[in-house]
Ligand SMILES: NC(=O)C1=CN([C@@H]2O[C@H](COP(=O)(O)OP(=O)(O)OC[C@H]3O[C@@H](n4cnc5c(N)ncnc54)[C@H](O)[C@@H]3O)[C@@H](O)[C@H]2O)C=CC1
């Protein structure tokens with residue numbers, strides 16, 4: 042087995058691979074062209090954040106079985122291409138979080154006390170503090186966006202400096218806020234208005250890319266310090282520069298830049314912006330942890346063993362996988378609907394397996410459901426293997442029950458998701474060769490073939506509403522493939538599920554929401 046390491050990882054990781062009989066080439070300075078030329082010889086590839094592992098690379102890599110990300114974020118790895126080819130992608134999500142949290146705190150101190158600027162002056166033999174008065178942390182408020190692994194480490198540590206800690210993370214339970222003694226803010230703008238220091242710790246997702254932009258800076262307290270040690274673009278760079286010009290933001294500490302490693306952002310030229318070259322995980326300890334962990338995972342994947350941090354593949358024996366495949370897809374689809382229809386942090390998930398499915402080993406279907414549930418907010422951080430651990434770490438109670446009999450169907454999976462104020466239910470079934478159907482949402486019954494793009498609307502059950510929805514989607518040039526209507530006659534309410542051929546813009550959704558009789562509209566991507 043041959044493994045190429047295309048970016049520097051700890052020597053301990055390299056040693057581990059060679060001790061296990063893997064032939065390793067460390068080639069950290071290959072040009073893209075050279076990488077594409079040699080990758081065909083390798084069974085495994087280990088990268089950090091600079092190597093773009095994409096379709097172009099996969100096409101040159103017929104032998105590739107595993108891509109190991111020596112680190113946390115896998116946004117430089119195209120998952121679909123890997124999954125399609127059966128390439129396992131593994132990462133080391135826990136190994137560098139302390140280092141990332143500590144650099145965040147380092148940047149807080151560096152910015153708030155102008156340490157690099159003072160240092161530079163003195164190195165030039167200029168003994169002068171003028172214009173570089175700092176800000177004390179005690180009694181100030183830090184606003185954390187994303188209270189996951191790194192966000193919570195920052196929270197607990199900043200408490201010891203006497204700071205008030207507030208956070209915005211709609212996807213975790215109140216219990217987690219309580220656990221870390223952090224005050225929950227329901228709205229991002231509310232957090233912006235209160236904090237003296239803002240630090241972001243979310244993954245880069247469609248929702249978080251640009252989550253701190255022009256509008257959020259408008260709501261911010263004047264004199265704000267901004268820290269981004271997560272991913273470039275979570276804080277929009279142009280909006281940040283603008284907010285600095287307008288003196289809303291006083292200083293910034295940035296570890297991640299658009300276009301890195303060839304970043305050209307004007308932020309690099311601003312005196313009150315302290316930058317580091319994506320160095321959050323660059324400590325001896327983190328790199329040792331990461332190197333050893335990724336080496337172990339790559340070895341396991343090459344041997345076809347269970348890989349604890351497989352990002353993209355269920356680890357199931359192939360025979361069982363065939364029987365259970367449709368249920369995995371159904372479970373994941375049902376799960377994925379929740380956070381796209383509701384914005385309430387999950388407290389409890391009850392899964393009921395009825396009919397034929399109840400006879401199977403359902404624990405892996407439960408993992409698929411959990412993966413689907415959390416994927417809209419955690420993206421690649423959740424996989425089949427870690428789904429249970431993640432649910433548990435987020436304080437979500439998961440229960441499974443089975444009944445051999447079921448009315449009207451041969452097989453049925455029902456999810457009951459409880460949040461603070463609501464109970465959400467969704468049921469689905471399979472038939473034929475892997476055909477899926479959603480047959481119930483919140484008590485509304487239908488027979489929906491889940492498609493990549495859907496519009497789900499709740500409405501008063503009265504004439505004209507459906508027609509207007511069709512007309513407005515037509516005006517927006519969105520083609521409707523199918524439409525299903527579930528009704529609750531006694532309550533005179535209905536739910537529409539429309540399969541559409543393309544993405545529906547927020548503007549169109551706002552128009553649909555304005556139709557008389559429409560109570561709520563959501564766009565869902567499967
Ligand atoms: N600078 C560096 O060298 C390093 C950067 N990172 C980056 O740090 C970030 C955080 O990593 P972890 O803490 O391990 O991730 P995590 O997955 O443990 O936590 C992320 C949190 O963000 C929350 N979130 C998701 N969407 C949100 C939204 N729209 N609004 C508010 N909160 C939202 C999630 O609920 C979750 O609690 C990631 O972007 C990761 O890639 C990680 C390691 C090193």
Ligand SMILES: O=C(O)CCC(=O)C(=O)O
Nearest residue numbers: 089090111112113114322
């Ligand atoms: O140093 C690295 O490899 C980047 C670390 C990082 O950003 C991550 O693990 O997500």
